[in-house]
Amino acid sequence: MILESFLLYALLGGLGLAFVAGPLGCFVVWRRMAYFGDSLAHSALLGVALGFLLSIDVTFGIAGTCVVFALAIVGLQQQRRIATDTLLGILSHTALSIGLVALSLMGSLRVDLFGYLFGDILSVTPQDLTVIYGGGALALIVLAVIWRDLLAVTVHEELARAEGVAVFRARLVFTLLLAVVVAISMKVMGILLITSMLIIPAATARRFARTPESMALLAAAAGVLAVVLGLTASLRWDTPSGPSVVVAAFSLFLLSLGLAALRERVHIHRAPHT
Amino acid sequence: MTNESRPLVAATGVCKNFGPREVLHDVDIQVWPGEIVALIGPNGSGKSTLARILLGILAPTAGTVTRRPGLRVGYVPQQLPIDDVLPLAVSRLLTLTARASRDRMTQVLAEVGAPNLLDEAAINLSGGELQRVLIARALLRDPGLLVLDEPTANVDFNGQIELFDLIGRIRTNRGCGVLTISHDLHLVMAATDRVVCLNHHICCEGVPGTVSKHPAYLQIFGPHAAPAFGVYTHEHDHEHTLGGAVAAGRGGHDHGHSHQHPHADAGPGTAGSGDRAGKTARK
Numbered sequence: 001m002i003l004e005s006f007l008l009y010a011l012l013g014g015l016g017l018a019f020v021a022g023p024l025g026c027f028v029v030w031r032r033m034a035y036f037g038d039s040l041a042h043s044a045l046l047g048v049a050l051g052f053l054l055s056i057d058v059t060f061g062i063a064g065t066c067v068v069f070a071l072a073i074v075g076l077q078q079q080r081r082i083a084t085d086t087l088l089g090i091l092s093h094t095a096l097s098i099g100l101v102a103l104s105l106m107g108s109l110r111v112d113l114f115g116y117l118f119g120d121i122l123s124v125t126p127q128d129l130t131v132i133y134g135g136g137a138l139a140l141i142v143l144a145v146i147w148r149d150l151l152a153v154t155v156h157e158e159l160a161r162a163e164g165v166a167v168f169r170a171r172l173v174f175t176l177l178l179a180v181v182v183a184i185s186m187k188v189m190g191i192l193l194i195t196s197m198l199i200i201p202a203a204t205a206r207r208f209a210r211t212p213e214s215m216a217l218l219a220a221a222a223g224v225l226a227v228v229l230g231l232t233a234s235l236r237w238d239t240p241s242g243p244s245v246v247v248a249a250f251s252l253f254l255l256s257l258g259l260a261a262l263r264e265r266v267h268i269h270r271a272p273h274t
Numbered sequence: 275m276t277n278e279s280r281p282l283v284a285a286t287g288v289c290k291n292f293g294p295r296e297v298l299h300d301v302d303i304q305v306w307p308g309e310i311v312a313l314i315g316p317n318g319s320g321k322s323t324l325a326r327i328l329l330g331i332l333a334p335t336a337g338t339v340t341r342r343p344g345l346r347v348g349y350v351p352q353q354l355p356i357d358d359v360l361p362l363a364v365s366r367l368l369t370l371t372a373r374a375s376r377d378r379m380t381q382v383l384a385e386v387g388a389p390n391l392l393d394e395a396a397i398n399l400s401g402g403e404l405q406r407v408l409i410a411r412a413l414l415r416d417p418g419l420l421v422l423d424e425p426t427a428n429v430d431f432n433g434q435i436e437l438f439d440l441i442g443r444i445r446t447n448r449g450c451g452v453l454t455i456s457h458d459l460h461l462v463m464a465a466t467d468r469v470v471c472l473n474h475h476i477c478c479e480g481v482p483g484t485v486s487k488h489p490a491y492l493q494i495f496g497p498h499a500a501p502a503f504g505v506y507t508h509e510h511d512h513e514h515t516l517g518g519a520v521a522a523g524r525g526g527h528d529h530g531h532s533h534q535h536p537h538a539d540a541g542p543g544t545a546g547s548g549d550r551a552g553k554t555a556r557k
Contacts, residue, residue, distance in 0.1 A: 030360045152370040155356070162329045162349040163371040163415070209361045210395075 006122055011231055013124035013132055014245060017185045017197060018223030020136040023143060023216035024181055025198035025223075026205070027174060030154050030212075034199050035085055036073070036175075039092030040182050041194040043069040045099030047183075048116055052106060059131050062186055066179035069095060074175050096191075119190030119242030121231070128187050135184040139177050146173050151212055193242050197223060200249040207260035222252055280342055281306050282419045282451045283328050288337035290323055297323050299475045301337070305419060310445055310452040310465055312482075315472035321455045322352075324472065325421055328453070345419060348412025348450075352423040354396075354404060362396045364407055374414050385447075386410045386440060401428035405437060413444065419451045420444065426456070438465065 028037050044062045046069075051061025069091065076087055103111050112120065124132075143150075149170040152160040161167045185194050201222035202215070209215030229252075230245030281304035290298040297320040305311050305328075315321045326332040327339060329349055341347075356362060368379050376392070383389050388406040391399070399407060405425060412420055422441065426434040442465035445452050454466075470479040477490035 030357065032357075148371075154360070155362070155367070155370055156351055156354055158326070158331050159349055159351050159354075160371060161331045162347060165371055203359075206359055206361065211361055211363065211366060215361055 006124075007231070007235065009124040009126065009129060010121045010241065011227070012129055013188045014121060014227035014231060015224055016129065016132040016136050017188050018201070018227050019220050020139050020181055021185065021197040022201050022205070022218075022220030022223045023140065024177060025202040026212065026216045026219050027143075027150060027154065028178070028195075028198045029202040029206075031174075033178075034195060035088055037178060037182070037195040037198050039073075039088040039095075040066055040069060040178055041191045042092040043095035043099075044182055044186055044191050044194075045116060046095045046102070047099075048111070048186075049099045049102035049106070052111070053102065059183055059186070063135075063180060063183035065095075066182050067176060070175040070179045071172075074172055115190070116186070117190050117192050118240060119186075119188050119193055121188045121241040121245070124187060132184045132188070135180050139180050139184075142173060142177055146170050150174055189242050189245070193246055196246045196249060197226075200246070200253050201226060204249070204253045204256045207256050222256075223249070226252055280340075282345055283339065283341045283347075285324070285328060285334070285339045286337055288324070288327060288334045288339065290320070290327060290332070291335045297474060298327075298334070301472070301476055303328070303470060303476065305451040305453050307418065307451050308445065308449050309467040310441065310454065312466045312469045313453060313455045313472055314469060315457065317457055319457075319473045321457070321472055322423060325423055325453065325455050329421055342418065346415050346417045348415050348417030348420045350405075350408045350412050350420070350422040350425060352427055354408060356396045358397055364391045364394050364396055364399070367396050367407060368411050368414060370411075372415060378414065379410075382410045382413050383407070385413065385444075387436070402430070402433040402437070405429060405433075406440070409440070409444070413448075417450055419453065422452070422454045424456055425454055441465070 028034060043065055047062035047065030048058055049061075050056075050065060051058035054061065073084075073087065073091065076082070077084055082090075100113075103113070115123070146169075149160070149165045149167075150173075152163070152165050153167050153170045157167055160170075181198070182194055185197065189197055201219040204222040205215045205218035209218050226249035227245055230248035231241060233239060233248065234241040234244040284302075284304040286302055288298055288301045288303075289296065301320075301324060303311075303313075303324070313321050313324065323332065327334050329347055330339070330341070354367075364383075365376070365379055368374060368382075374382075379392055380389070383391055383406075386406040386409050388403055388410065391403060391407060396404070396407070405428070409420075409422070409425075420441075425441070426437055429437060441452060441454065444450070445465070466482055468479060469482050469485045471477045471485055471488075471490065478485055478488040480488070
């Protein structure tokens with residue numbers, strides 16, 4: 001079988017996303033920011049609308065909106081009146097709804113809403129790949145730079161602050177990185193499924209990791225595997241690609257739970273002899 | 275003033291408001307090298323807030339905090355809620371913000387009486403073990419001042435006594451200043467030089483025995499708390515903390531370390547720990 005170019009692009013796009021989402025997703029899991037990721041993704045639809053309104057590249061519209069949204073959340077978190085999850089609930093659904101309203105008002109324009117919500121991995125172009133790999137490489141480099149500080153902040157924020165870590169900077173940079181990742185994964189996974197690529201591979205990696213770094217690498221590997229399996233299944237059974245990747249990721253997660261349970265039983269059985 | 279004639283950390287006239295609520299009012303406190311200061315007070319009295327201000331985590335609303343130039347602070351937080359989802363070995367926990375060789379980590383774990391934990395997963399530690407590892411973390415920084423927030427909160431009675439011994443030993447061996455924070459009035463360690471009693475402002479301070487009879491102390495904690503101190507007196511015969519001297523120590527304690535630090539002849543308004551111990555009421 002000859003690999004058609006659109007399939008190659010889809011595969012490359014998915015893999016690029018998996019490399020970035022794995023390590024970043026670990027921090028999303030460790031810092032319990034799943035809902036934050038989701039909210040950020042929801043705000044991306046507003047970015048799509050803005051992109052069309054201002055006739056700029058949609059990816060830039062999304063990135064810009066996500067960055068503003070992320071900064072607004074970080075700023076509002078400094079006040080303690082409204083709990084963060086309430087704040088996220090208010091802002092994310094408002095942003096999603098304003099995006100939908102704005103898109104429908106631009107009546108003449110035909111927007112592939114389904115594609116934005118669930119991703120359209122098979123329409124990835126070489127230009128998209130440039131954005132995914134360029135933005136992804138940048139995000140990974142920045143993550144590597146702040147890795148140590150961010151881990152310290154994640155374990156104990158006050159302890160980190162007392163020991164001279166620039167806590168606010170680490171949190172801010174990480175939030176911006178998430179905004180970038182949401183923007184570049186929009187095309188591949190879609191607004192409603194972006195968080196899954198952050199969370200599921202990281203959760204899958206946990207059972208096999210002994211250090212934070214190995215968990216990050218394993219998460220990237222789990223993401224890669226999910227993309228390959230999901231796209232293969234999508235091709236074979238003609239299912240939508242984004243959801244297929246998520247189903248594959250979930251299957252791997254279940255498998256990891258099973259393997260971990262099996263390993264534990266083996267340990268218990270061996271224990272008396274060692 | 276030379277460095278040696280200054281306290282490690284000093285708060286002067288510190289106030290802290292959270293919104294309209296004033297948590298700390300006009301607080302003065304100092305910690306000198308080689309002394310163990312116990313900051314006690316009921317829940318919500320502002321102890322942790324004061325500790326955070328001294329550590330530089332929070333800024334005071336009014337007043338000043340001065341630290342000795344170049345002072346390194348070791349902070350042992352009350353809790354370290356490690357999530358199972360984060361794989362973290364003790365060695366990694368020890369080096370979160372500062373690198374250290376394995377030898378050095380092994381050495382400092384031995385110092386706190388927790389050897390062989392280096393490769394253990396942090397979530398598998400007991401409350402007492404975690405506390406020791408956190409103290410080891412702080413010691414890796416070679417601190418001039420060690421701040422421990424409720425160090426015995428998650429530890430059983432025997433573990434508490436062992437921890438007190440450990441803190442006393444660290445002070446003696448390293449000569450650092452120690453500030454412990456506690457709401458547990460029934461167990462102020464025998465090695466404590468000075469108790470500072472806080473309830474939004476400083477009510478009284480002095481050696482353990484004196485403070486527990488002070489009217490301000492009785493007013494806050496109630497008369498039933500009067501015999502609280504001295505429940506734990508040192509029954510070991512460690513040479514460095516001869517318990518009797520401390521438990522009875524109405525100003526007469528004599529730790530070998532305290533004279534290595536010439537703060538006794540400090541500038542006006544400061545005095546050696548022996549003199550301070552005699553000072554009880556401030557308000």
